[in-house]
Structures are given as C-alpha cells and as structure tokens.
Amino acid sequence: MPSNTKPIPVTVLSGSLGAGKTTTLNRVLNANRELNTAVVVNDMGEVNVDAELVERESDLSQNEEDIIELSNGCICCRLRGDMLEEVGRLAETRDFDYLLVESSGISEPIPVAQTFARGFEDASFDPTGVYELDTMVSVVDAYGFWQGFDSGQALTDAAVEPQGNRVPEAALMDQIEFCDVLLLNKCDLVPDEALDEMEAVLRALQPRADIIRTEHGNVDPDEILNTGRFDFQRASQSAGWKRELQGGHHHDAAAVEHGVESFVFEADRPFHPERISHLLADLPDGVIRAKGFFWSAGREDVAMGMDKAGQSVRAGPSGTWIATLPEAEREQYFAARPGIEDDWDEEWGDRGTELVFIGREFDEAGLIDRLEDCLLTDGEMDDDWSQYPDPFGVDEQRELALADD
Known part of the structure; x- marks a missing residue:
C-alpha cells in the first residue's frame, strides 16, 4: 500500500x-x-x-x-x-x-x-x-x-x-x-x-x-x-470486574437507584472444594457477573478461576501461583510488581482469593457470609487436604451444575 x-x-x-x-x-x-x-x-x-x-x-x-x-x-x-x-x-x-x-x-x-x-x-x-x-x-x-x-x-x-x-x-x-x-x-x-x-x-x-x-x-x-x-x-x-479488582469501586447515582451492587471478596485461606463448588452453582439470581480466582484446598499447585455470565458458571484451573514458580522467575515478578511481596505469606506465598460480584438487588451481606462459610475452619486447616473430594476439572474450567438441574 x-x-x-x-x-x-x-x-x-x-x-x-x-x-x-x-x-x-x-x-x-x-x-x-x-x-x-x-x-x-x-x-x-x-x-x-x-x-x-x-x-x-x-x-x-x-x-x-x-x-x-x-x-x-x-x-x-x-x-x-x-x-x-x-x-x-x-x-x-x-x-x-x-x-x-x-x-x-x-x-x-x-x-x-x-x-x-x-x-x-x-x-x-x-x-x-x-x-x-x-x-x-x-x-x-x-x-x-x-x-x-x-x-x-x-x-x-x-x-x-x-x-x-x-x-x-x-x-x-x-x-x-x-x-x-x-x-x-x-x-x-x-x-x-x-x-x-x-x-x-x-x-x-x-x-x-x-x-x-x-x-x-x-x-x-x-x-x-x-x-x-x-x-x-x-x-x-x-470491564467492570477489572475496575473492581484494581480498586476503582464506586456506585454512581443511577446504579444506587436501581439496586446495582458490586463487591470484591478476598481471603488468604483456601475454600473447602465441595462447599465452594456448591455455592458457585447456587449463586443468587441477581448476580449477573462474577469473575476472579480462588484457592481450593488440595489444589495448591494451581490457581482456580471462576467466571459467571448470566446463569452460566464455570470454574476450574486457570493459572499458576507465583509461589509455585522457580525462584528466578519469582524474583522477576517481585522486581516487576513490588507490591506482591508486601502481601506474601511465608508458608503459602501468594495463594488466596479475589472474586468480584456484580448484580442487582441481591443480598451482599448474606453472600459474603456464605462465602466465608466455604473457607476452611481452623480445625480443617490441619486436615489432610488431599483427601477432600475435588469437584473441579483436572486441566480446565468446566460448567458447574446448577442447583435446580
């Protein structure tokens, strides 16, 4: 040309x-x-x-x-x-x-x-x-x-x-x-x-x-x-969920008037795999969009991803924890993103959960309570997590069965 x-x-x-x-x-x-x-x-x-x-x-x-x-x-x-x-x-x-x-x-x-x-x-x-x-x-x-x-x-x-x-x-x-x-x-x-x-x-x-x-x-x-x-x-x-994860959360007047809600759920201990899979398959109808990553007990080798679009909910392996990388690669991450080290756990590294939920007229406090109930208890933290049944796919995200199916 x-x-x-x-x-x-x-x-x-x-x-x-x-x-x-x-x-x-x-x-x-x-x-x-x-x-x-x-x-x-x-x-x-x-x-x-x-x-x-x-x-x-x-x-x-x-x-x-x-x-x-x-x-x-x-x-x-x-x-x-x-x-x-x-x-x-x-x-x-x-x-x-x-x-x-x-x-x-x-x-x-x-x-x-x-x-x-x-x-x-x-x-x-x-x-x-x-x-x-x-x-x-x-x-x-x-x-x-x-x-x-x-x-x-x-x-x-x-x-x-x-x-x-x-x-x-x-x-x-x-x-x-x-x-x-x-x-x-x-x-x-x-x-x-x-x-x-x-x-x-x-x-x-x-x-x-x-x-x-x-x-x-x-x-x-x-x-x-x-x-x-x-x-x-x-x-x-x-995307709205990316803005939430980056700390750009706010509700404008129209959103508040029409009951549009959004929040980020964060945790530094793992979910019980069966409990979180059941919750994700039974999210409130008002949650239209949800996305992020989470830690499922027994799957310390991989970050689990979750993606809800309308009624569809997919969850499963979606990435790698920085903690599982060779030391040289970890140091490269630390150099590029110094904030990672600030939240680094001596035992578990960067393993944790960040999930964004966006929807209308749903019980935010109630959903947070349910999410917290899915986390391992103090007693379960001492369990052998490898013995927990794993409802998620081995290599990729899969569609979760909805509760009314």
Whole structure:
C-alpha cells in the first residue's frame, strides 16, 4: 500500500443472536449512502442469511464484491485467517473508504479486534497499516435482557449450541465488556423504567462505553463510524470486574437507584472444594457477573478461576501461583510488581482469593457470609487436604451444575 494512503477504518458489530446487528448494519448503510463501504458478514450457518439481507436491503451487491460472506464458522476462531485473506484481497483494489464487519452471534470480540490490530500468524495478509480499527460496537437485545431480569432465566438463547466450550451468555458478557459503543436495541419493547435499570447494570459491567438506546437498529452513523475511539489497551481493561479488582469501586447515582451492587471478596485461606463448588452453582439470581480466582484446598499447585455470565458458571484451573514458580522467575515478578511481596505469606506465598460480584438487588451481606462459610475452619486447616473430594476439572474450567438441574 502506498505510504501516503491512510489506513482503511473498520467498525466491528458484535452482539447476540437476534439482537439486531444486521438491521443496524442496513440502517447505517442506507443512512450514509455517500460513504463507499465494504461489508464482511459472518454467519455460523452454512447459508449466510444475514449477507442476503444486507444485499437485498442496501445498495451493496455481492456481484460487485462489496459484501464478503464468511459462513459455517466464527471470525473469532476458525475463520480468522479466511477473513484476513478476503479483506486483503479487497485492499488490493482500494475502491472503498470504510469496512464494516458484522460478526456472528457467538463471536468473541477480543480475537476479532486482535486480528485487525495485530494480524494473525496463520494468514498471509498483514492488516496493520492497511486497516485501522476505529470502533468496536456491541448490540444488546433490550427485550431479551429484560426478560432475563424479570424471570431469572438466561440472558441469551439457551437453545444455541455452545461453540469451542464457550456458552452464549459468556460470549454476551465478552461483547458487553469489550466495546467502545453499546447499542441497547429494541427499546420500544421495554418500559422506560426497565431500560433505566438495564442501563445502570450495563454501566456497571462496562463503565467506559457510550450506551445508546435504539429502536429497530436506528442509530446515527456518526455514533459508530469514524469515531476514532478504539484503543486496544483501554478496551481490554474496561470491564467492570477489572475496575473492581484494581480498586476503582464506586456506585454512581443511577446504579444506587436501581439496586446495582458490586463487591470484591478476598481471603488468604483456601475454600473447602465441595462447599465452594456448591455455592458457585447456587449463586443468587441477581448476580449477573462474577469473575476472579480462588484457592481450593488440595489444589495448591494451581490457581482456580471462576467466571459467571448470566446463569452460566464455570470454574476450574486457570493459572499458576507465583509461589509455585522457580525462584528466578519469582524474583522477576517481585522486581516487576513490588507490591506482591508486601502481601506474601511465608508458608503459602501468594495463594488466596479475589472474586468480584456484580448484580442487582441481591443480598451482599448474606453472600459474603456464605462465602466465608466455604473457607476452611481452623480445625480443617490441619486436615489432610488431599483427601477432600475435588469437584473441579483436572486441566480446565468446566460448567458447574446448577442447583435446580
């Protein structure tokens, strides 16, 4: 590409199945006809229905190669290389000004962003310098989210088969937590009071993004095109649970008004594995998001991770305690992060628990009491922990059975 040619800006649309991504895409295309746009449409199915809808409802034509179909897989995993090859082919002609990407309903946005920002080792085309991520957009189905709140049911379509061991609700949380603009769509189907409540929750989950209410995908194109808002580092650190762990806890007025709560549970002794697994499988319905790491007695070799997204709860091995590393590696950590040594235990090192909980109208004090009851008692600290039954997976996190299953 000539050095004097500016990179092609890219907007990526993510969102759960049925949230209104394709409708939003078509609204933007039809409202901004002067912008010469190319489109990538990703669909999990063998037949890319969304691409047909874009072609039929806009001025774009697949015969003119304005629309790229990527079907039967996700651009966040198996189709990453395919996507780069296609957008690389488009860039050779450079007869368009902007690239709009609609990812599949279960795509995770971070790998898609990484593909454009850093390239992909299995692809021959390097997008850096040719394309430039401009805005990451997530579309949330306000009606589906509201129904989930009202009934305590899943926040996404539970009938969708998980892909790559990622359940749909976890993908939805990824989409909410990693974006620059969050479109709360189908607002015409939800009472204003419920919308205010949902927006308070979404702001707790994603404090950095602009939240825009839409109906039928109607959004001003200037809100999601040429915004210049994308910053990979900031986006990666913007999730509400990360802010909590970093000490950025606060409740704004809207959150307080609508009962949105969050807290960090910390402990320096291990959980009893059976007790904590039962609790994690039976968290209050009001807890929408929870994440972090914990120490499970008998698994001193590995940090256990927990990730709750909606009704889905996954837990299991998720990392390494610094205390288990060779001395030279430990010293490198100490040099890079001096604060670690301040909390270092002579016997157990950095083993401990930090779990973040975000939700609405749940009994925070009661949940803290239940968590504390899961910790080993003074008497159990002297037990042979290797004799405790271990309900967690050996090598990876797994879905915990819910109490009412």
